[in-house]
Each structure stands twice: as structure tokens, then as C-alpha cells.
Amino acid sequence: MRIEVKDLGKKFNKEWIFRHLNTEFLQNQSYAVTGGNGSGKSTFIQTLIGYIPANEGEITFESNGTTIPEEKVFQHLDIITPYLELIEEFTLDEFLAFHFKFKTLSNGYSIDDFVNKVYLEADRGKQIKNYSSGMKQRLKLGLGFFSKSEVCLLDEPTTNLDEQGIAWYLENVKPLLGKKLLIISSNQKKEYDFCDNVLHIADYK
Numbered sequence: 001m002r003i004e005v006k007d008l009g010k011k012f013n014k015e016w017i018f019r020h021l022n023t024e025f026l027q028n029q030s031y032a033v034t035g036g037n038g039s040g041k042s043t044f045i046q047t048l049i050g051y052i053p054a055n056e057g058e059i060t061f062e063s064n065g066t067t068i069p070e071e072k073v074f075q076h077l078d079i080i081t082p083y084l085e086l087i088e089e090f091t092l093d094e095f096l097a098f099h100f101k102f103k104t105l106s107n108g109y110s111i112d113d114f115v116n117k118v119y120l121e122a123d124r125g126k127q128i129k130n131y132s133s134g135m136k137q138r139l140k141l142g143l144g145f146f147s148k149s150e151v152c153l154l155d156e157p158t159t160n161l162d163e164q165g166i167a168w169y170l171e172n173v174k175p176l177l178g179k180k181l182l183i184i185s186s187n188q189k190k191e192y193d194f195c196d197n198v199l200h201i202a203d204y205k
């Protein structure tokens with residue numbers, strides 16, 4: 001998987017958040033997208049995956065030299081963001097049965113393995129709306145960590161995690177290095193200091 005970004009620009013009203021952004025994201029490499037609060041990290045991630053439209057430029061997703069049609073891009077990636085809503089009415093078991101109809105677990109993983117990995121065994125029959133914010137975040141991150149998708153995008157990954165949760169994040173994100181195309185949007189060094197490449201969003205003002 002390779003993502004090519006050509007002359008990308010996004011503005012809200014008359015203000016450019018970023019402009020003339022040219023870069024590429026290569027298979028099995030890791031990238032941090034950094035910048036202060038309000039610099040445009042989340043906007044960039046959302047524009048990259050087509051969740052919000054760009055005002056200028058082009059984004060191409062390629063697999064084995066073939067362009068992936070826009071409507072199929074989602075089959076290749078997991079995106080974990082604070083604005084991603086879980087289906088709160090579902091219990092964990094119901095949610096995972098639904099989610100993994102569309103996505104595939106990592107090789108050799110079962111739903112039970114997934115539940116163990118995100119430390120939610122005791123809560124699998126509970127509706128997600130009754131989870132704490134940290135439990136929801138562990139579940140969301142697990143969807144990126146323990147899936148077979150080639151691309152994992154993490155926006156502010158340790159939001160709502162306590163010290164133990166942050167240690168769990170680091171323990172599980174690092175094995176993805178060299179195995180997935182990993183893009184982490186963050187302004188906290190400890191969330192991304194293991195990445196091979198850094199993109200400062202403010203360089204594209």
C-alpha cells in the first residue's frame with residue numbers, strides 16, 4: 001500500500017489549514033503527523049481518508065501498483081479517532097460480531113483473543129454506552145491493532161488512557177512497525193517517538 005498526496009489544500013471559510021502539501025506514505029513505514037493544538041492534524045487525517053473533502057489537490061491509494069477506487073479505500077484501513085463513534089447500544093460481543101463482518105482479525109486471532117487483548121473480558125456483555133472513556137478507547141485502538149488491514153491511522157491515540165493504558169498502547173503499537181503502514185497524529189512525543197518519519201503540519205501553512 002502506498003498513499004500519494006499531491007498539492008493538497010484544505011480551508012475552512014477563508015482560512016487555509018494547510019496548502020501545497022506534497023508527500024507520500026509508503027508500505028510498512030511509520031509516520032507521525034505533529035503540530036500544536038489547532039494546527040490541522042485531525043483535519044489532515046480526515047482529509048486523507050476522504051472523510052472531509054479537500055479544496056485542492058489529489059490523494060491516491062495504490063496497492064501493488066494499482067489505484068484503489070475511492071469507495072474501496074476503507075477496506076484497506078482502520079482509523080481510530082476521538083470522533084469515531086462506536087455503536088453504543090451494542091454489547092461488546094454484538095459490536096465485534098458486527099464489526100468483523102466487514103473487517104478481518106489479525107491472522108490466528110479469534111474474537112476471544114481480541115477481548116483478552118483489550119482487557120474487556122469482564123465487560124463483554126455490557127452495552128458499550130456504559131463503558132468508561134478509557135475502556136472505549138482501548139476497544140477502538142484494538143480495532144486498529146488486531147486487524148489485518150494494511151493501514152492503521154491513529155488520531156490522538158492515548159486520549160482518555162491512564163498510565164497503565166498508555167503502557168498498553170505502547171506495548172501493542174510497536175509490534176505494528178514494519179508490518180502495517182502506520183500514521184499517528186499527535187502532539188505528544190511519547191505517542192509517536194518510535195515512528196520513522198515526521199510530518200509537521202505547520203510547515204504547510
Ligand SMILES: Nc1ncnc2c1ncn2[C@@H]1O[C@H](COP(=O)(O)OP(=O)(O)OP(=O)(O)O)[C@@H](O)[C@H]1O
Nearest residue numbers: 012013017035036037038039040041042043044187
Ligand atoms: N468543521 C470545521 N469548521 C471550521 N473550522 C474548523 C473545522 N474543523 C476544524 N476547524 C479549524 O481548523 C483548525 C485545525 O483544527 P484541527 O482539529 O485539525 O487541529 P489539531 O491539530 O487536530 O488540533 P488538536 O491538537 O487541538 O486536536 C482549527 O483552527 C479549527 O478551529
